[in-house]
Amino acid sequence: MMLSDTARQKIQDVRKLYPSARGALLPALYIAQREHGWLSPEAFRAVSRELRIPEATVRGVASFYAMFHKAPVGRNVIQLCTNVACMIMGAESLVDLISKTFDVQPGGTSPDGRFSLIIMECIGACGTAPAMLVNTDFHENLTAGNILDILERYK
Amino acid sequence: MEKALLANIENPRSREAAFYVEKGGYESLKKALEMEPKDIIEMVKKAGLRGRGGAGFPTGMKWMFASGDPKFPKYLVCNADEGEPGTFKDRPILERNPHLLIEGMAISGHALKAEYGYIYLRGEYPEAKDILDAAIREAEEKGYVGDNMMGSGKKFRLVVHQGAGAYICGEETALIESLEGKKGQPRIKPPFPVNVGAWGMPTIVNNVETLSNLPLLIRVGPEAYAQIGTPECPGPKLFCVSGHVKNPGVLELPMGTSLKEIIFDHCGGMKNGKKLKAVIPGGISTPVLPPDKIDCPMDFVNMPKHGSMLGSGAVIVMDESVCLVKVCYRAIKFFEHESCGKCTPCKEGVIWLRKILGRIEHGEGREGDVDLLVQVAANMSGRTFCPLGEGAASVVQNFVKHFREEFVEHISRKGCPLP
Ligand SMILES: Cc1cc2nc3c(=O)[nH]c(=O)nc-3n(C[C@H](O)[C@H](O)[C@H](O)COP(=O)(O)O)c2cc1C
Numbered sequence: 001m002m003l004s005d006t007a008r009q010k011i012q013d014v015r016k017l018y019p020s021a022r023g024a025l026l027p028a029l030y031i032a033q034r035e036h037g038w039l040s041p042e043a044f045r046a047v048s049r050e051l052r053i054p055e056a057t058v059r060g061v062a063s064f065y066a067m068f069h070k071a072p073v074g075r076n077v078i079q080l081c082t083n084v085a086c087m088i089m090g091a092e093s094l095v096d097l098i099s100k101t102f103d104v105q106p107g108g109t110s111p112d113g114r115f116s117l118i119i120m121e122c123i124g125a126c127g128t129a130p131a132m133l134v135n136t137d138f139h140e141n142l143t144a145g146n147i148l149d150i151l152e153r154y155k
Numbered sequence: 156m157e158k159a160l161l162a163n164i165e166n167p168r169s170r171e172a173a174f175y176v177e178k179g180g181y182e183s184l185k186k187a188l189e190m191e192p193k194d195i196i197e198m199v200k201k202a203g204l205r206g207r208g209g210a211g212f213p214t215g216m217k218w219m220f221a222s223g224d225p226k227f228p229k230y231l232v233c234n235a236d237e238g239e240p241g242t243f244k245d246r247p248i249l250e251r252n253p254h255l256l257i258e259g260m261a262i263s264g265h266a267l268k269a270e271y272g273y274i275y276l277r278g279e280y281p282e283a284k285d286i287l288d289a290a291i292r293e294a295e296e297k298g299y300v301g302d303n304m305m306g307s308g309k310k311f312r313l314v315v316h317q318g319a320g321a322y323i324c325g326e327e328t329a330l331i332e333s334l335e336g337k338k339g340q341p342r343i344k345p346p347f348p349v350n351v352g353a354w355g356m357p358t359i360v361n362n363v364e365t366l367s368n369l370p371l372l373i374r375v376g377p378e379a380y381a382q383i384g385t386p387e388c389p390g391p392k393l394f395c396v397s398g399h400v401k402n403p404g405v406l407e408l409p410m411g412t413s414l415k416e417i418i419f420d421h422c423g424g425m426k427n428g429k430k431l432k433a434v435i436p437g438g439i440s441t442p443v444l445p446p447d448k449i450d451c452p453m454d455f456v457n458m459p460k461h462g463s464m465l466g467s468g469a470v471i472v473m474d475e476s477v478c479l480v481k482v483c484y485r486a487i488k489f490f491e492h493e494s495c496g497k498c499t500p501c502k503e504g505v506i507w508l509r510k511i512l513g514r515i516e517h518g519e520g521r522e523g524d525v526d527l528l529v530q531v532a533a534n535m536s537g538r539t540f541c542p543l544g545e546g547a548a549s550v551v552q553n554f555v556k557h558f559r560e561e562f563v564e565h566i567s568r569k570g571c572p573l574p
């Protein structure tokens with residue numbers, strides 16, 4: 001899986017926004033991740049080549065950050081918060097409900113590849129807890145009554 | 156009090172530059188560009204503005220240190236990492252009032268002679284990334300920022316840099332490492348970022364809310380600004396309230412508003428007629444308070460006198476149905492997940508705390524476990540490289556201090572006594 005020309009161009013554009021090539025590493029990893037949904041060994045190699053940063057460094061940095069996926073993920077990524085404000089408003093029962101309904105364990109992907117489920121620390125929606133991000137969409141004030149309808153919209 | 160930080164955010168046009176300008180936006184930047192940088196810094200000092208990111212450091216003093224350093228270029232970095240659990244106060248500014256932040260940063264850029272500003276935005280706010288990018292583009296097109304700010308000949312360029320899910324990157328030196336494309340692990344201080352920051356250059360890191368205070372401060376002047384809030388901590392403050400209150404949400408109130416008033420007046424009191432059991436007043440790292448200790452003014456100076464901290468102004472309200480051992484356990488799991496691994500007292504301490512709390516919560520607690528918890532926390536305290544580890548220790552110490560019986564009961568009854 002090589003990077004597309006558009007992605008490579010985007011990396012070169014973002015490179016100009018920083019005084020060092022290294023500064024552009026996180027944005028470049030995001031660009032690469034958007035191409036295939038995760039960061040494959042080829043993606044690491046391509047980013048390394050684009051920015052002229054050693055591949056081991058690229059890999060090492062990516063490993064530090066929770067939002068870079070080092071393994072394939074499902075077509076839709078559910079990021080559900082279970083931190084304190086969400087927990088006291090019932091987030092844990094939602095984890096069980098999602099797991100059962102879509103056959104996906106926290107940290108895993110459903111066998112049909114439709115959903116990955118990631119347990120999050122606070123996502124900044126504590127006043128409307130419990131909350132989750134599905135891909136890049138916020139969904140707040142979740143209940144056992146509304147969460148499945150919301151998820152059904154993601155195919 | 157008329158809203159300054161959350162002004163007009165309910166309006167569907169609140170993100171548009173034209174709307175922002177209709178409401179008097181970018182006037183303060185215009186005024187600031189006619190002033191000498193050092194006079195603006197003087198104004199900020201006189202107004203008594205303190206950083207809203209958690210530590211409450213006087214902003215004017217930080218700016219003076221940075222501007223006193225002869226090295227150039229200087230970088231202005233906006234801390235929009237907002238990772239402290241319970242905190243969602245910067246999000247309405249980022250998503251609904253982006254030009255307020257841009258104007259605040261442009262004023263700061265001029266005052267600090269920084270031509271480059273980075274907004275370090277947490278990865279969990281993808282919508283804010285698009286909104287900020289669009290707002291910056293619009294502000295550049297209209298000439299408010301860019302190579303010739305409002306015709307002044309001054310340059311200020313802004314870039315949004317996305318974090319990728321690491322709480323420690325909210326700490327300013329870890330943030331700088333991350334901005335430079337490295338793992339977000341804190342640096343030793345000194346040297347402080349104001350002298351040696353991003354790419355070795357003087358770097359000013361300020362929170363979103365801090366920078367968003369600048370347009371108001373310039374508009375009304377330091378004297379009028381200092382009239383808002385408390386004498387030691389002036390200005391408006393955003394409080395974000397979550398948990399078992401009738402009306403949770405983000406409130407803009409004068410600094411120093413009492414915690415009790417926030418919960419019972421501004422948020423309508425407890426939900427479903429239940430009793431208040433505990434409050435975490437400033438984000439999960441700040442000491443928990445029992446109900447009889449909440450009559451305290453929420454500012455950086457008064458909260459420590461009342462046994463806690465203002466932190467990020469993130470109030471988490473818990474009613475009688477909540478198991479505090481479970482809350483403490485969940486909080487420590489968070490610290491375990493986010494510990495950056497740089498220093499042993501934190502890296503290993505949080506694992507031990509989590510293990511002990513886990514067995515207490517799961518009904519396998521042993522006699523002496525409560526004292527063991529306190530002992531592990533005490534051994535971490537004062538020995539960690541950065542405040543994250545200190546925060547973890549203090550969470551345990553304060554939960555046990557105020558709610559010891561609940562921990563003891565879990566052990567003696569082999570599990571949670573609550574239904
Ligand atoms: C573990 C840790 C996490 C932090 N997270 C944030 C954060 O998310 N946002 C923030 O503005 N400050 C955060 N801070 C505080 C910053 O280090 C720094 O003090 C602040 O950004 C300075 O800006 P201010 O003076 O405007 O408050 C954090 C500090 C620590 C130790």
Ligand code: SF4
Nearest residue numbers: 495497498501541544
């Ligand atoms: S206290 Fe924790 S987060 Fe801070 S440097 Fe040490 S290991 Fe890292």
Ligand code: FES
Nearest residue numbers: 081086122125126
């Ligand atoms: S605790 Fe869940 S969004 Fe903040």
